[in-house]
Amino acid sequence: MKKFKFRADITTVTVVVFIVCIVLVSVMLMQFRTIEQTDITEIETMRESELRDALVDWEARYDETITQLEAVNGKIGEYNKTIEDSEAASNLIDEELKESNILVGKTDVYGEGVTVTLVDNDNYKIIAENLIDLANELRYAGAEAISINEQRVLAATDIVDMAEYTYILVNSQRIEGPSYVVKAIGDKEYLSSILNLKGSGFVDRYTTLGYNVSSRQENRVEIPKYNGDFEINYMREVESE
Numbered sequence: 001m002k003k004f005k006f007r008a009d010i011t012t013v014t015v016v017v018f019i020v021c022i023v024l025v026s027v028m029l030m031q032f033r034t035i036e037q038t039d040i041t042e043i044e045t046m047r048e049s050e051l052r053d054a055l056v057d058w059e060a061r062y063d064e065t066i067t068q069l070e071a072v073n074g075k076i077g078e079y080n081k082t083i084e085d086s087e088a089a090s091n092l093i094d095e096e097l098k099e100s101n102i103l104v105g106k107t108d109v110y111g112e113g114v115t116v117t118l119v120d121n122d123n124y125k126i127i128a129e130n131l132i133d134l135a136n137e138l139r140y141a142g143a144e145a146i147s148i149n150e151q152r153v154l155a156a157t158d159i160v161d162m163a164e165y166t167y168i169l170v171n172s173q174r175i176e177g178p179s180y181v182v183k184a185i186g187d188k189e190y191l192s193s194i195l196n197l198k199g200s201g202f203v204d205r206y207t208t209l210g211y212n213v214s215s216r217q218e219n220r221v222e223i224p225k226y227n228g229d230f231e232i233n234y235m236r237e238v239e240s241e
Contacts, residue, residue, distance in 0.1 A: 141194035143184035
């Protein structure tokens with residue numbers, strides 16, 4: 001019995017010691033955890049403060065960068081607008097220049113129209129007056145471009161007989177028979193109808209008189225550009241008030 005009691009006492013003491021150890025370890029762990037939490041909190045508090053300062057600094061830099069970016073984008077927009085305006089203006093100028101060159105005869109042109117051929121014969125020799133008469137009638141009929149033997153006819157074009165009707169000058173360039181080819185760009189049917197109008201059209205009148213004249217409609221008539229120089233001696237642009 002005593003032996004059994006001793007063993008029971010030992011077991012009890014062991015259990016008590018074990019419990020005390022557990023309590024001590026728990027207390028120590030709680031102390032360590034508190035210290036650890038305190039240190040982490042301080043560190044986190046310190047980091048949060050630093051992060052706040054850094055965040056404020058970066059926000060200021062960000063705002064400054066955004067401001068600069070907006071300024072740069074604004075300048076880029078202005079440059080793009082200037083470029084677009086310049087390109088638009090340049091294109092408009094190019095189109096106007098192209099149209100002006102066409103109108104004043106400085107470019108080769110083509111289009112539908114008519115070709116009129118005049119040939120010297122035994123009874124009549126073609127002279128400058130005949131070509132002037134034809135050119136005027138073609139203009140009246142709405143021809144947009146005219147040429148005589150590949151010489152572009154403009155408002156200032158000279159058509160003059162030379163050396164007792166031996167040859168004709170057109171744009172101060174010598175042309176001579178026996179054949180003269182006059183081309184005109186415009187409404188081919190209307191031009192043809194005017195030229196062949198009974199009793200008054202150029203072709204009908206001259207044919208009736210005995211000249212060797214013929215005309216035909218063309219789907220494509222090519223007329224070369226004027227190769228001379230334009231001289232303006234007296235004209236001046238009127239300045240707007």
